[in-house]
Amino acid sequence: MKTIDLPKIQQIVKQFAEERDWDKFHSVKNLSMALTVESSELMEIFQWLTEDESNRAHLDPKLKTKIEDEVADVFIYLLRIVGKTDMDLEQAILNKMQKNIEKYPVDKARGNSKKYTDL
C-alpha cells in the first residue's frame, strides 16, 4: 500500500466545505451520522453477494468505481471528525491496536471470531 498525503487531502476536504459554507452543518454529531450513512452505502454493494462474490466484486470495473467512491466518502467524513476533535490519528490507531492485542491474546483468539467478552 502506498502512503497518502494526509495533510493535502485534509486541506482539500476542508476547503470544499468552507467554499460551500457547510461548516455550520458539520457538527461532530452530524458528521458521525454521515460517516455511518456512507459506511452503509458501501455495505449495500455487498449485501446480497456471497462472501466469495464480495471478494471478487472489485474485478468488475463498474463495481470497482462504486467501491472506491464509497470508501472515499467514508474516509472524507472520518478525516473531518479527526480534524474537529484534536486527535493524533496515528497515535490513536497505535493505542487501539495495543488494546486489541491485549484483548485478543493469540493463543485464545486463534482461529475463532468470538468477541473478547466471550473468550
Added chain:
Amino acid sequence: MKTIDLPKIQQIVKQFAEERDWDKFHSVKNLSMALTVESSELMEIFQWLTEDESNRAHLDPKLKTKIEDEVADVFIYLLRIVGKTDMDLEQAILNKMQKNIEKYPVDKARGNSKKYTDL
C-alpha cells in the same frame, strides 16, 4: 494534521489478523459489516447529545479516549477493505472529491445542505 505512516499501520493491522488466523473471516462483505458496526459505535457516543455538546465531547478526557478508539476501529477496517480491493486510496479520494465539486457547484450549494439530486 500530521500525516500518518499508512504502510506501517497497514502492516501492523495485517499481521494482527494473520497471527490470529482471522483472515478467513475477513471477506470484503464481512469487513463492510464490521466497518458499519464501528461507525455506529462512534455515533452512539453522540446520539443523545446536542450538536454543541458533540463538538465539545472530546474535551472530556474519558470521552476523548472513547472517540479515538472508535475512530481507530473505523480506520482499521477501512484499511483492510482498501488492502483487499487493490485500491489506490489517495487517487480514489481525489477522484471522489472531483465528482463532489461537480455535483455541488459553489453557487448552488452555498449555505444549503440539499442533496445534489434536489439542487
Added chain:
Amino acid sequence: MKTIDLPKIQQIVKQFAEERDWDKFHSVKNLSMALTVESSELMEIFQWLTEDESNRAHLDPKLKTKIEDEVADVFIYLLRIVGKTDMDLEQAILNKMQKNIEKYPVDKARGNSKKYTDL
C-alpha cells in the same frame, strides 16, 4: 396509534419474496445488513437538519412520503428476520422493556441520558 394486521402484512412480504425467488438471498445475516442499510437511509433524511427541523419534517408532504417509505422498509426487513428466527415478537418486546425498566430505574435515570453502565 391504530393496530396493524401483522399476519396479513407478513404474508404479503413473504409472497413478494417467494414470487421473485429471493428467499435464497434472505439469510438472517443478509437481512440484518438490509435492515441497517434501510435504517441509515431513514437517518440520512435528518442528518443535516436540526433536531427541531427533524420533528417538523413530516409536515412537508414530500418528506412525509420519504419518511414513511423508509420506515416501511425497516419494518419489512424486521418482519422477515422475525419470521426466520421463530420469535414471539410481542413477548420479545415485553421482555426487553422489563429489562430496560430494571436497567434504568426512574430515580437514577430521570432527566439524564447516560448509558446504564454509567449510571
Added chain:
Amino acid sequence: MKTIDLPKIQQIVKQFAEERDWDKFHSVKNLSMALTVESSELMEIFQWLTEDESNRAHLDPKLKTKIEDEVADVFIYLLRIVGKTDMDLEQAILNKMQKNIEKYPVDKARGNSKKYTDL
C-alpha cells in the same frame, strides 16, 4: 406469526420515556440515530458468521435471547418514530409494498438481486 397489540406496546414504550423525562432527548433525528445503532447491534451478532450459521443462530438459546433483545430495541425505536410523525404504519407499509411490486416486476427480478435501477 401472531399479531401484536401495537397500541398497548406503544403505550408501554411512551410511558417508559415519560417517567424518565426522556422525551426531550427523543427528537426524530436522535431516534433515527438510535434506530441505526440498534440495527447495527443486531447485525454485529452475525458479522463473522456464514450465512448458514446466521440462519441457525437462533437455535442457541443464549444467541436467541440476544437476537430477540436487539430486534425488540429496533422495534421500540421504530414505534417511537411512527408515533412522532403522524404516520399510519399499516398504510405506509402497503404503499411501499405496492411501489416495490412495480419497481421489481416478477419477470425481470426473478432470481436476481440487482437493484431496480440496474434492472
